[in-house]
Amino acid sequence: MFRIDFNKLRFLVCDDNPHMRRILRTLLHSFGAREVYEAEDGATALEMYSHYVPDIVITDWAMPIFDGLELAQMIRQPESKGNPYAPIIMLTGHSEKRRVTVARDAGVTEFLAKPISAKGLYQRILNVVANPRPFIKTKTYFGPDRRRNTNSAYMGPERRVGEKHEVLQQPSLLDKARSSI
Amino acid sequence: MAKNSAKDIEVKAFATHQVITQPNPLRKVLRRVEEKDLDDPVGRAEQALASLSGEFKDWMAIEVQRLSAAWTAVQKDGFTKKTRDELFHAAHDIKGDAATFGFASAAGIAESLCRVIEHAPDLDKVPAELFTHHINAILAIVHENTRLDRISVSAELSRRLRKVADDYLAHVNRDRPEHLEMILSPNIAPGE
Numbered sequence: 001m002f003r004i005d006f007n008k009l010r011f012l013v014c015d016d017n018p019h020m021r022r023i024l025r026t027l028l029h030s031f032g033a034r035e036v037y038e039a040e041d042g043a044t045a046l047e048m049y050s051h052y053v054p055d056i057v058i059t060d061w062a063m064p065i066f067d068g069l070e071l072a073q074m075i076r077q078p079e080s081k082g083n084p085y086a087p088i089i090m091l092t093g094h095s096e097k098r099r100v101t102v103a104r105d106a107g108v109t110e111f112l113a114k115p116i117s118a119k120g121l122y123q124r125i126l127n128v129v130a131n132p133r134p135f136i137k138t139k140t141y142f143g144p145d146r147r148r149n150t151n152s153a154y155m156g157p158e159r160r161v162g163e164k165h166e167v168l169q170q171p172s173l174l175d176k177a178r179s180s181i
Numbered sequence: 182m183a184k185n186s187a188k189d190i191e192v193k194a195f196a197t198h199q200v201i202t203q204p205n206p207l208r209k210v211l212r213r214v215e216e217k218d219l220d221d222p223v224g225r226a227e228q229a230l231a232s233l234s235g236e237f238k239d240w241m242a243i244e245v246q247r248l249s250a251a252w253t254a255v256q257k258d259g260f261t262k263k264t265r266d267e268l269f270h271a272a273h274d275i276k277g278d279a280a281t282f283g284f285a286s287a288a289g290i291a292e293s294l295c296r297v298i299e300h301a302p303d304l305d306k307v308p309a310e311l312f313t314h315h316i317n318a319i320l321a322i323v324h325e326n327t328r329l330d331r332i333s334v335s336a337e338l339s340r341r342l343r344k345v346a347d348d349y350l351a352h353v354n355r356d357r358p359e360h361l362e363m364i365l366s367p368n369i370a371p372g373e
Contacts (some may be wrong), residue, residue: 026226116281
């Protein structure tokens, strides 16, 4: 079994709602984190990202100036001087399939729908720390591998070309959701 | 800590993409412990969250005040980008926060309100009652939630408002299949 030494991790929390920031700060400090930086909009978050070089970013979607999606896209610039690889956990009230897909395609590492829970947050952090995915760079995407399993029988339209296991066969997220109801 | 030096980063090039791997930059914060390890960070965090709960009702009151003000602005100026966005964000914050604050039914109603704002083809044509019923229900739930016998009423109110809103959205989007699919699709984002 593994534990995380939270006191060695540096977090950047970005949410325009002060109550949610307080809750996140409380949870992270309870996990053991000491360094938790907070921003209330995307622009401030990007500035703090460059300045403090956090290990993990936790961001809301809807925010002033620019939103969490744009923040993720700005962090995921492969040629940037900063760190384009930091795990990004999107914590949002949006929970629709379309939103999850858009967030994934912006380079978000993990998606956590509100209402927030200590368990859900801990699991996302554990996942990004213990199971980092390789990064993929295409003409239109730079971010963590969007594949979540390794089914080599996938024959879908977006299969990559040139790998031994080129594409993954997996049911759509919508089908998965329907079958679990 | 989160970034390796360039020499540690391995890039494999394929026909349409590159696969970039690097040693886990966060591996140093992982610590193997015995199965019987008694430390419970999640339990500790839940306790800390519970200790905040005394403030939740006040926080919720602030959120509904914001929603109420956003609706007042709509009534005064009509649906402009600014008033629409503020109403949506106020409802969206309640959707995300209310369950944490102990007002799960209010979260459900706020979600229903968000769906109306997001998927109605013309907000000016939405019956005003559909908005006021949602907003008044949220206000009532927050103000009356201290009585346990109100909770089942709140849940029923939330369920019925969602049904009315969904029926309305299905009707007005009957010729907009992309919206119809989104309206009818279940939520899939993991919360746990």
